[in-house]
Amino acid sequence: xxxxxxLAAQTLFQVVDKGQSLTAQLPYASQKLPPKDRALLQQMCYxxxxxxxxxxxxxxxxxxxxxxxxxxxxxxxxxVGIYQLQHMRVPAHAAVAETVNALKPLGAPGMKGLVNAxxxxxxxxxxxxxxxxxxxxxxQYNHPSWFIKKLQAAYPDTWTEILEENxxxxxxxxxxxxxxxxxxxxxxxxxxxxIAYTIDPQYEDGILLTRxxxxxxxxxxxxxxxxxxxxxxxxxxxxxxxxDGDNILDACAAPGGKTCHILEIADAQVTAxxxxxxxxxxxxxxxxxxxxxxxxxxGLADEPDNWWQDEQFDRILLDVPCSATGVIRRHPDIKWLxxxxxxDELAKLQAKILDxxxxxLKSGGTxxxxxxxxxPEENHQQINAFLSRTEDAKHIALHVDDKVAQxxxxxxxxxxxxxxxxxxxxx
Numbered sequence: 001x002x003x004x005x006x007l008a009a010q011t012l013f014q015v016v017d018k019g020q021s022l023t024a025q026l027p028y029a030s031q032k033l034p035p036k037d038r039a040l041l042q043q044m045c046y047x048x049x050x051x052x053x054x055x056x057x058x059x060x061x062x063x064x065x066x067x068x069x070x071x072x073x074x075x076x077x078x079x080v081g082i083y084q085l086q087h088m089r090v091p092a093h094a095a096v097a098e099t100v101n102a103l104k105p106l107g108a109p110g111m112k113g114l115v116n117a118x119x120x121x122x123x124x125x126x127x128x129x130x131x132x133x134x135x136x137x138x139x140q141y142n143h144p145s146w147f148i149k150k151l152q153a154a155y156p157d158t159w160t161e162i163l164e165e166n167x168x169x170x171x172x173x174x175x176x177x178x179x180x181x182x183x184x185x186x187x188x189x190x191x192x193x194x195i196a197y198t199i200d201p202q203y204e205d206g207i208l209l210t211r212x213x214x215x216x217x218x219x220x221x222x223x224x225x226x227x228x229x230x231x232x233x234x235x236x237x238x239x240x241x242x243x244d245g246d247n248i249l250d251a252c253a254a255p256g257g258k259t260c261h262i263l264e265i266a267d268a269q270v271t272a273x274x275x276x277x278x279x280x281x282x283x284x285x286x287x288x289x290x291x292x293x294x295x296x297x298x299g300l301a302d303e304p305d306n307w308w309q310d311e312q313f314d315r316i317l318l319d320v321p322c323s324a325t326g327v328i329r330r331h332p333d334i335k336w337l338x339x340x341x342x343x344d345e346l347a348k349l350q351a352k353i354l355d356x357x358x359x360x361l362k363s364g365g366t367x368x369x370x371x372x373x374x375x376p377e378e379n380h381q382q383i384n385a386f387l388s389r390t391e392d393a394k395h396i397a398l399h400v401d402d403k404v405a406q407x408x409x410x411x412x413x414x415x416x417x418x419x420x421x422x423x424x425x426x427x
Contacts (some may be wrong), residue, residue, distance in 0.1 A: 002033055002105070004033060005044070005098055005102035006077070007041055008044040008048070008080045009074070009079075009102065010073060012049070012079065012080070013073045015045075015049070015333050016076070021331075022045060026045060044083060046332055048076070049335070050167050052142065053133075053138045054133050054139045055078075055082055056079075057129075058129050058133065059082070061129055061132070062118045062121050063118060071108075074106070074111055077099060077103070078099075081096065081115065081118075081122075084099070085119065092123060096116065096120065096123075100116050142335075143335055147325070147338075150343075154376050162374060162418070165329065165412070165414055166328040166329050166335075168329055169212075170417070171415065173209070173228070173229060173416070174197075174209065174218070174229070175234050175264075176207060177225055177226060180220065180223075180224065183199065184199075187199060187207060193217065193219050195218070200415070203231040203235070205234055205261070207226075208231070215228060224289050227257060230416055232416035232418070234261060236258045236319065236368060236421070237258055237264075238265075240315050240368045242268045244267045246269070247268070247312075247313050248270045248271070248317070249270075249316045249357075250262065250273065251316060251318050251353070252273065252274060252320060253274050253280075254274040254282055255282035255286065256283030256284075256286040258319060259272040259286070259294050264290070269295075272297065273297045274296075274297075280296050283296050284296055304359075312362040312365070313360055314362055314365050314366075316360065317367075318354065318369050319370040320350045320353050320369065321346060323346055323373045323375055325338070325373050325374050325375055326373050326412075326413060326417050326420075327372045328413070344377070351385065354382070358390060363392075364426060364427075367423075368421060369382075369383060369420075369423075370419065370421050371419070372417060372418065372420075374410070380406040380407055383395070391427075392427045394426075395424060398421060398423055407422055408420055408421055
């Protein structure tokens with residue numbers, strides 16, 4: 001049987017050192033474990049990625065030199081051990097013993113002395129180590145310095161709140177399939193299943209669970225009564241306001257939550273486009289579970305000549321590739337996989353997609369631009385630049401303070417994820 005701490009160390013090595021995404025690596029590692037250990041694996045991987053700079057700092061103090069080369073995976077095992085001692089409810093003696101035991105399946109029983117000594121020394125020096133790490137900004141907030149600086153510039157009054165929110169567990173929102181039941185009717189089903197929740201009337205399809213629940217326990221989930229989707233993401237289809245008979249493009253559609261939501265609201269003809277063929281399979285799976293139909297198309301949003309059939313769309317949802325800095329709490333690896341230079345590259349791609357998709361929209365049609373980013377370069381600055389170079393584009397205000405200087409709606413991580421929306425009409 002695989003060892004959960006050894007698997008956590010190997011997974012973290014693949015993510016941090018090899019640049020693999022946690023979303024791809026975690027299911028692969030989980031398959032090797034019995035179901036009871038899978039949540040523990042996820043907790044350790046998420047935790048280490050949330051607190052990586054602090055854990056690195058502690059190990060710098062506790063090791064004469066960092067473990068490199070073939071021994072690199074053991075550096076991550078130390079992070080797993082320290083994370084348990086600092087943040088988990090595992091009894092300290094068990095955390096140390098189990099972390100040391102993970103060396104055997106990793107093929108390095110000879111390192112037991114070193115790992116044991118580092119973890120014991122962390123226990124002895126914990127207060128001092130934490131105090132000294134807290135004096136370094138990157139360790140205090142556990143985010144890369146380039147990102148902290150960008151937030152300070154964009155949100156001088158609230159940047160610390162955004163960073164703190166990124167360190168918390170993400171909430172679990174449900175989207176109620178209005179074709180099967182109203183939000184209040186589904187809430188009654190949750191009452192009967194003894195699942196606690198709250199309802200916020202501004203999200204008409206949304207229910208916030210008090211604590212996360214296995215989807216297998218949700219009433220009617222397998223038959224499409226509800227889906228897991230953050231309330232911020234649920235706004236996309238509602239802002240698009242699809243009507244029966246509309247011809248709609250959902251560009252960059254995978255994994256399909258927004259495609260399905262559009263079809264739950266209206267009897268429309270929807271084209272779900274995505275550049276990733278593997279992720280398009282997820283769109284098909286979601287449509288099947290909800291008994292909905294869309295045309296799934298493999299292609300690049302910035303190269304419509306390769307897939308577009310020359311029929312213009314009434315509405316376009318443009319959920320563009322972005323930094324995903326608004327969903328860091330769901331994907332803590334984003335902090336370490338993204339680089340400052342990526343933001344400029346993404347902004348260029350977003351501009352290209354906007355310019356190349358716009359001709360596909362009918363006159364009088366609506367385009368909703370969306371990102372799960374909190375960075376102005378990808379959001380209101382992007383839309384401002386597009387409006388200034390596109391004569392037939394008109395900005396539609398989404399809220400009272402939706403100013404010309406900062407068009408659109410910026411949501412920051414909190415009750416919902418961090419998202420940005422702008423609504424444009426073709427004159």
